[in-house]
Each structure stands twice: as C-alpha cells, then as structure tokens.
Amino acid sequence: MSSRAERFRRRKNMVENNKAKPLGYGVVDQERVNELLNQDVDQAKLIRYQYSTELAFPIEADSAEVNRLLSELQSSFHKQRLDDVLGSLKKEVIASIAGPFGLGKILSAYDKAGGNVDTIHNAREGVYATDDARRRYDDRGEYDSSAYHGHSEYIAKNRQDTKSQDNGTLRDSYTGKPLAQNKKRNLDHTISAKEVHEDAGRVLAEVDGPTAANSKSNLNPTSEHINNTSAKGALTTNEFLAKLERQAPERKARIEELSAKPELSAKESRELERFREHEAVDVDRMRQIDQAAREEYDAKINKKYYTSKKFASNTIKTGVDEGAKMGAQQAIGLLLVEFLSNSFIEIKQSFNQGLEGETLMHDIRIRLERIGRKCASKWKDMIEGFSGGFISGFISNLVTTLVNVFITTSKRFVRMIREGVFSLLKALKLILLPPPNMSFLESMHEATKLFAAGGIVIAGVALEEVVEKFVLSVPALAPIATLVTSVLVGSLTAISMTLISYLIDKTDLLGVIKIEQSKFVLNSLDESIENRLKRCEELVAIQ
Structure with missing residues (x-):
C-alpha cells in the first residue's frame, strides 16, 4: 500500500492532468450520435462508474458520519480480536492436553521427590x-566412641583445659561460672559425637566424623554433673534444655528440701550439687554456643559438598x-x-x-x-x-x-518448577528479544499473558491431583483415570488461559490494545482511500 504522501501527490497530479483536458469536444458524426441516443442506458455500467446527476458535492466533513465510521471500524476491530481468541481456543485446548498435561504428565513419572x-x-x-x-x-x-574421644584435637583441648583449671582460669561453658580446681569436669561435644556420626549430611559430603566433631567451637568444658549420661549426654542442646525445663518444678522442690536439712549424707550432697548446677545453666549462653558450633559444622560440610x-x-x-x-x-x-x-x-x-x-x-x-x-x-x-x-x-x-x-x-512441586520456569523464560525472551515489528510495550503486554499462563499451568498441575483422586473414586472411570484427568484439567487450563488472555487485553493496562485499535482504524481508512483513488484513476483513464 502506498504512503499517504504518495497518495497526496497522485491526487494532485490527477487534478492537474484533468485541468489540461478540454471541457468540450469537436463535432462528431451525427449518425453515431443518433445511434448512441437511441441505445438503452447501461445501468450496470452507470453503477460501476458511481454515476450521479448531482453536480454539487459537499466537501465538508460530517462529524456524525465520521463518528459512525470510526465506531464501525472499532467494532470491527474488537470483533476480529474476539474471533481470533475463539479461533485459537481449540488449538490451546489441544496444546494443553498434549503438552503439560499429556507428555508432561508422562515425563513426570521420572520425577523424584x-x-x-x-x-x-x-x-x-x-x-x-x-x-x-x-x-x-x-x-x-x-x-565408635573411642574414635571420637581419642582424637588428637580432643586430647589437646582436654590437656589445655586441665592447665587452665589448675590455674583457676577455666570457666564452665554452659553456666559461665569458674570451675574449681577439684571440680570434676568433662569436655563436652556440644553437637554430640554420636549425632555427628549419624548425620546423613556429613556422610553425603564424605567428611570425617571425628575430625568434624572435634572442631574448636564444638569442644566446650563443663561440669560432669551437666554432661553425664543422666543429664546432657548424647542429647542435643534443645533436647537437654527442654529436659531441664520439664524437671524444673521437681528440681527446685528437691533443692529446697535438701537445703533445709541440717545434715546431708554424701549421696545427698552430690544430689544437691548436681541440682544446683543444673539450675545454674544459662539457657541463652548454651543456645549461643550450640548455634556457633552448628554454624561452623554446617559451613564445613556445605563447603566440602557443594564445591565438590x-x-x-x-x-x-x-x-x-x-x-x-x-x-x-x-x-x-x-x-x-x-x-x-x-x-x-x-x-x-x-x-x-x-x-x-x-x-x-x-x-x-x-x-x-x-x-x-x-x-x-x-x-x-x-x-x-x-x-x-x-x-x-x-x-x-x-x-x-x-x-x-x-x-x-515433592514430585509434583518439581513439575511445577519445570513448567513455571518454561513460561518465565518464554516471557523473558519476549521482553529481552522481541520480534522486529513489536514495540517494548507490546512485548511487555504479551509477556504479561505468558506470566499469567504460567501461573495457570502451575495451578492446573496442583489441581490435577485433586481431580485424579475424584476420577479414581468413580469405578467406571478408574481404568482411564490418567486420560480423563489430562483431558479435563488440560481443557480447563486452556480455557482459563484463553479467558485470562482476553481479560488482559480488555484491561489494557499498558494501552497496547488502544494503540493496536488506532493502527487498525488507520490501516482500514488507508485501504479504503487507496481503493477509491485507484477507482478514480481508472475512471480518468477511460475518458
């Protein structure tokens, strides 16, 4: 189609050429004139030439006529878009059944939780x-307890703590109080050696258990009364603190009872000492020590495995x-x-x-x-x-x-990620690498549809499990439950995708549809003007 400037030049040339033509013609053969006058009028030819006996034509634009024409063109635009949406629905249904809910469901059998x-x-x-x-x-x-408690780091730390205790500078890690020289103490694995040995993450990372358990942050001196098997032992810090909290009422009552006695047996003295040390445990301090030990432990394992x-x-x-x-x-x-x-x-x-x-x-x-x-x-x-x-x-x-x-x-979540990433990449590709004839706003508008479609597919995958359970509950449909589910969910997903696409167009947040409508109206007017101009040129050529 020629440009508006070119059409303007063609119209100007047509007017100029017609000005040069004579308004009258020389005398012709009278017999031929009579023959012409006696012939019948060719109505079809008159209609084709758009003949009119009215010599005066209005050249002013009629606003009502203009509005009517624009209204007709806009209605034609929206009808065409609706026809396109309905026309594509069949293909979308087929695509959804054959794609994410057909082949996608078959391939998902190989997915793993x-x-x-x-x-x-x-x-x-x-x-x-x-x-x-x-x-x-x-x-x-x-x-093997001996492999952990006989490790060189454990022995070295124990030897160092002995010297500090003899010097009166060693403190109980979990109470913060000094450990007396004659106090029985243990070197506690804050994360117990058994827990480290049984840790599946450590085994996966192929980290040596005794080496991991005997890191500096995980070796903490404390009273024997706190670390013995009847107290912390192999318990985690959280388990031990929960145990202390459960026993608190009984422990406090026993402390009061023993403290009130004028004389205590050796056994009662040890019992009172144990309960007082349990009571002296600083919960926040112990949790911080545990957190630091676990952060260092997990960091070593994660680094070893995820960089392997x-x-x-x-x-x-x-x-x-x-x-x-x-x-x-x-x-x-x-x-x-x-x-x-x-x-x-x-x-x-x-x-x-x-x-x-x-x-x-x-x-x-x-x-x-x-x-x-x-x-x-x-x-x-x-x-x-x-x-x-x-x-x-x-x-x-x-x-x-x-x-x-x-x-x-879960297996289904793995499939959701796969379908979601696919829709996301398609949308990003459209935004970053749009077709040559698509503007940025148009690519963003279409990308919005892809994002929405991806969300609907993910929702469809989630809905699939519910639908499949319902279909399986119907004995007659149980043998073909997979097929029925794929058709039902695929069809619902395709219809939802089509509807949301249509709603996005109707909402037109970016004004893209308004721009397309304007282009459609202009192109339709250009086409109409071009056809009329060609018709005028044909009529001029006949003269």
Missing part, C-alpha cells in the same frame, strides 16, 4: 536422589537429562498439536466437500500425506521448541536443586 541431585538437607530428611548416596549412608558403620566435583558433575548431568526431557516434550508437543489440528481440519473438509480420492483409503492416504507435509514444514518451530525446552529444563533442574538445599520438594 527432592529433585535429581542429592543435597545435604534432603539426605538429613532421608530423601536421596541416587542409590549410591543411600547405600553409602547405610554402610557408615557403628558409632561430584556435586557439580551430578548437577550438570541431571540438568542435561532434564533439558532433553523438556525439549522432547516441547518438540513432540508441537508436532502433536500440528497433527491433531490439521487432522480436525481434514475431517471437517471430508464431511463438507466429500472424498478427494477414488476410494476411502485413497482419500485417507491423500489427507495423511497433506497433514505430513504441513507437520514437516514446522521443523524449524520444533527445533526452536526443543532448544527452548532444553534450556528451561536445564534451568528448572538447577532451580529445583537450589530449592532442595533448603527444603525438600
């Missing part, structure tokens, strides 16, 4: 991604596997959508137009060949879909692994 990479958090929860890691924990061996080649290689390997799975889902999904969409078209045409071949089998072969050619023509889209799926699968595996460093994800 806790993801594909072992993490320290998951190991401590008893959740393993690999049999090798689980087997190594099962083969950790029995707890084993963790990196497992993350990359499983990322590639997940990428291949997601890429296959997208590529095969696109192929299935194209195949099913074209199959519906061919079936509809066969009913409306009849058979194309001589026989039914010949007709089917013709239509299948045509469907095959159309599917094959989408090879670039399938390659792009596979590459996009591969990247999102790799990143979703990485995200899942990072999440499982802190919490253990």
